[in-house]
Amino acid sequence: MTYRAPVDQIAFILNHIVPFQKLAETELFAEATTETVDAILNEAGKMADNELAPLNRVGDLTPARLENGKLRSSPGFDAGFRAIADGGWISLASDPDYGGMGLPQALNMAVAEMMSGACLSLQLNPLLTQGQIDALQHHASDEMKALYLPKLNSGEWSGTMNLTEPGAGSDVGALTTKAEPNGDGTYKITGQKIFITWGDSDVTENVCHAVLARLPDGAKGTKGISLFMVPKFIPDDDGNPGVANSLKVVSLEHKMGIHGSPTCVMSYEDATGWLIGKEHGGMAAMFTMMNAARLGVGVQGVGVAEAALQQAVAYAIERNQFGPIIRHADVRRMLATARAEVFVARSICLATAVSTDMARATDDAECAARAAFLTPIAKAHGTDVGCRVADMNIQVHGGMGFIEETGAAQYLRDVRITPIYEGTNGIQAMDLVGRKLSDGGEAATRLLDEVMDTAKAAQGDFPDLAGEVWRAAENLLEATQAMVDRDLQDRFAGAVPYLDAFARVLGAWFHLRAAQTGDAGRVTLARIYITRILPRYAADLIEAQAGLEDLGAITDEQLAGAFGA
């Protein structure tokens, strides 16, 4: 089982499918030339293949553990993390003023995909650290930036996000962790947080916790929440880790997967914290962290999907049952579907990242709106594809897929968290039909107009495929208008299938663009997607528009199985 970072596949998308090359024309990203990008992708690919992939199984078999309250990470994770940090892979997209390389998020996400395909458990550490870097960059004081960012960018220190509490998951505003001013600019933080990924680490010398808490005068709900920096060791005057803060890891969770990633219950008792951003401005800072992390999680789905698909293809070539099973029609159907879907999920994620970059580089509101619109789709679809492909890999392996030694089961066990964390996929879909359609469908319409433009342009070369794509985009446009006109609860009832339909239409668009390169294999793959997978959008749209009525009419008792007859 050898993972090979999909450098060429990513480069193809950056060069042909998403407008990455336009970034190099901006002042901000002038250095993101084709040569730089190629060099970076190749270098990151080698690191992922050689340093990270060998750790994946190790982390599953030898989970992180607590020893006298201290975290011991899985064997080899220390060296793996060093390879990430020393290669400069944490700071790829960070501000050069604080030790970053200032390259586009799109490139950062490409690297993140390769790292997560190689070893998801370990990659979570830099992913969350990057989320914190982003939040500090946008919201912290210059002093705090100067103290923390260089250490986080270099990987000397790592960062976490402390949002969830037992009673506050999706409903973050229900949190009870308290913050009290000490009068000297610091705050006392007291409370318990759960599901804290890499809540402690022996691969970095300090762990910086970004903790959501409520000040005494904080309003109920999300409006009264503030964000605090609560370091494991309080930096001394030289900025080095000093005295231990009043916080600890209470326990680690026993999880279905990502065993190499410690998921901590954290306890803060009068811990010392520093405000990040404004009082009661925690949600804004949290959204900065989460937006980056959301796309990052979508990318994780793509990474695991690619790894699982590679394993499935390799096994299908080697396994003989009435000849190599890769020659069997149904196995081929499964593999081809997965290959087409991985291309789509990867393209959506990279398109999202490029929109984010372009918005930053040009301050263009349309680009920002597109990035915002695409983010929940990238997260949900990327992770759905991750689960589907990991599941398919098990099925292709037959009985061997159920045996842990092959590693096929691990991919599913690991990736299964991705549709849940950083906002469940249901929440992503609600964000899409709620907030993201609150512009009256403008961002959606702009996207679909481009899809239809591509379809028109492809009419000559691929009349049947182009026709299908055009028709799908038109139907989705109509459904979008209908969605905008409905009340929010009816939209929510159809949110997930609406998101699915949108992802399929975007997928068909990207495949059509790939076919336009003229490469025979790309044309075949586009045909497979557009004739086999795209048509499912129609049923998605039927369900998207079904509304709340029948779901409201069925009772809880009936859902539990108790009917009158």
Add this chain to the structure above:
Amino acid sequence: MTYRAPVDQIAFILNHIVPFQKLAETELFAEATTETVDAILNEAGKMADNELAPLNRVGDLTPARLENGKLRSSPGFDAGFRAIADGGWISLASDPDYGGMGLPQALNMAVAEMMSGACLSLQLNPLLTQGQIDALQHHASDEMKALYLPKLNSGEWSGTMNLTEPGAGSDVGALTTKAEPNGDGTYKITGQKIFITWGDSDVTENVCHAVLARLPDGAKGTKGISLFMVPKFIPDDDGNPGVANSLKVVSLEHKMGIHGSPTCVMSYEDATGWLIGKEHGGMAAMFTMMNAARLGVGVQGVGVAEAALQQAVAYAIERNQFGPIIRHADVRRMLATARAEVFVARSICLATAVSTDMARATDDAECAARAAFLTPIAKAHGTDVGCRVADMNIQVHGGMGFIEETGAAQYLRDVRITPIYEGTNGIQAMDLVGRKLSDGGEAATRLLDEVMDTAKAAQGDFPDLAGEVWRAAENLLEATQAMVDRDLQDRFAGAVPYLDAFARVLGAWFHLRAAQTGDAGRVTLARIYITRILPRYAADLIEAQAGLEDLGAITDEQLAGAFGA
């Protein structure tokens, strides 16, 4: 987390959806009266709830293990198995001449669903024992029947199926295990078998292995295979376990799930065996075993789906995030979809069982053809629904779904084997479009004619729903004819989506029948299925008819991700 056997839900289907009551009109099943059935379902339900459900988590946490070559099953499994055996639940459908109760398979499958929902790992033991009972009943000599059947029916002994070898999974004919005549009517069996469920047991005093092997004059492939009885302890003259046979458990597999069910690598070295049925007639006997087991595995999917759905509903009622999450539109959509799908999967399994029973009771060829046609659908759809609902349960639990303590992950880890064993779902679909359509589509057409009859009859009460169902059945009928007219490889390429479409249309049919009872909840659930889930058949049929061309055109290298551009 408390599983409650769905006695009323099963009774509703037997009373209103499938023609179970016609069985009591036959001579063979005259005892299967409504009173008997009610008593049996209630008794079995109590046993499942009280004796088996408490073992489910225990088996996951404390897997079966080998101790000096001896199997030690999970704590409490011994008592659990006794409850099953002593309740007469193994022999429910067995021949009364050998200690069975002679009741219909439909009832047996209803009980099997409850047992598998309560504790899948343990239920596998009686399921495989029943498969062996069936094979002996049909193929063994009277002497062998007299020796083995009473012990198997009483649960003093258990039975296994030894088919798979490292190089012979779906391709059973590739097996290399040898059988040599000893000249005294016995045979020497030598070879290695893998994936042997409950290949050893400390809950029964003997384990009877039904082993596929090839005689010296056996042809290559499946035609040269014979089936042998190879008991762990050779019965003495009194029929009691005597000297140990020359076989052993080499190791147990480390699996993704069903940890309480030991999956054994078995080694036979000049072990003593007795021929079951005719020389080179092993495949026929194996198909008898597998046919019963196939339906049984579909039922396992239903059992776990019901258990997982009950857990999801209970959690959604209790968990508050902006109010109880069961009030959220998307959570409700997931739960309602699952409830509608569980009803469908259960109905298909019970319809299959009733057809099998009716075929036996009346010797009617149409009933037999229907049972044969429905079996692969029952297996594949039942297990697909099992996986979908277990996955949904994790999603409804959010982060808690990924934590092993809740048990949500276990349902998915356990049920994930069911689309694989007893013939992968891909193989089921190939059986459906290959062998089961080799009658020119006659069995399919008869079924769809009945669907259309129901739709016509429901036209007055539910015009919109009936119209949808009628249209879907008509389209499926056309697609079936088109399928019959294609060559086998093109059929295989569309086998899985064809099976899916058929399951959806059957599902809509059963829901329409449920709605015809007039119960308001049933009508709502039927509406949910027919307006939200049924429409997906259209895309299934598009893919079913897409043929092999594009799948043949894409290369292995492209599937692996290597394109020209």
